Amino acid sequence: MAGAGRGLVLVVEDEAAIAEVIELYLRRDGFDVRIESDGESALTAWQQLQPVAVILDIGLPGRDGADVCRTMRAAGDWTPVLFVTARDDEVDRLLGLEIGADDYITKPFSPRELAARVRTVLRRTTTPFPTGRPPDDVAPGGEVLSVGDVRVDLGRRRAWAGEVEVSLTSTEFELLAQLFRRPGRVFERDELLSSVWGYQSAAGTRTVDVHIAQLRAKLGETSPIRTVRGVGYAADRDG
Structure with a gap:
């Protein structure tokens, strides 16, 4: 199923069944998808493909998701990153945000909700206002x-x-x-x-x-x- 021009999302997830479900919902939303299952492959794909967003499992084999995100941010790349993890501890969630993630979702999760969060973070990236229009007291344009x-x-x-x-x-x-x-x-x-x-x-x-x-x-x-x-x-x- 081809994407509809919303751009490519890099999904880094070592559980194949979860990755496939995420891909299904993202493609339904019009995104192209590339799936990788480990940190090293994720970094190679990120450099080559320049995705519009990255869905990143923290618990990856070898180089973990946190290190992947740190590497991206250290390189000055601020592509939206959404962490996915089985960990549900507040310290882990906040650590993910501190190293530069835009959002965080824990397993088990609704793939529909994850796709909605991708859309939301991309709206923040491409429009100056989260609703797509300015508040009544703010003039539009390059303010x-x-x-x-x-x-x-x-x-x-x-x-x-x-x-x-x-x-x-x-x-x-x-x-x-x-x-x-x-x-x-x-x-x-x-x-x-x-x-x-x-x-x-x-x-x-x-x-x-x-x-x-x-x-x-x-x-x-x-x-x-x-x-x-x-x-x-x-x-x-x-x-």
Whole structure:
């Protein structure tokens, strides 16, 4: 069954039956699919095929999925990565997010839900707003938002801390942009989870905390993100 132009998704899964079901649902959604069963083959396929997204099992033989993701991010590649794993421990989930994954789903899972999450993360990558249209108070087009010394170009999906461009995952970018659209407004964690992820992430609101921590680390001293204890986060012009 041929894809319908949505691009190629690299599926890295050593359980053949699971990989085949994932492939079936992705192809139904119009994606082309390449399946690999180990980390080394996954890295070769990633370099050669330049997929639009990677579905990556953590527990791979030999080089595990976490190392594959680290290698991609170290190379400056921010292709969306969705981790799939049998582990259901919060520490494992948060570690996956910390090393650069965009989302995390545990086995057993619904292949329909996994396909929906791929679509969602790709919408964040290809449109400046998670709903595909801007909020009423934000003009469309190549708008650049600034809070303090940090700038976000919504149209080109690029960000700068001072004069230095910052490499962000699609999820990190959308989270930062969401805060920047309403400077000074305090967003609750549940609100950010709904508006940025578009569904209830496996890690719950803790995934918001992890991504905020990653953003602060990347923005360094220029970060304008403020924690409102017990509530959520805001981007303040005063830093």
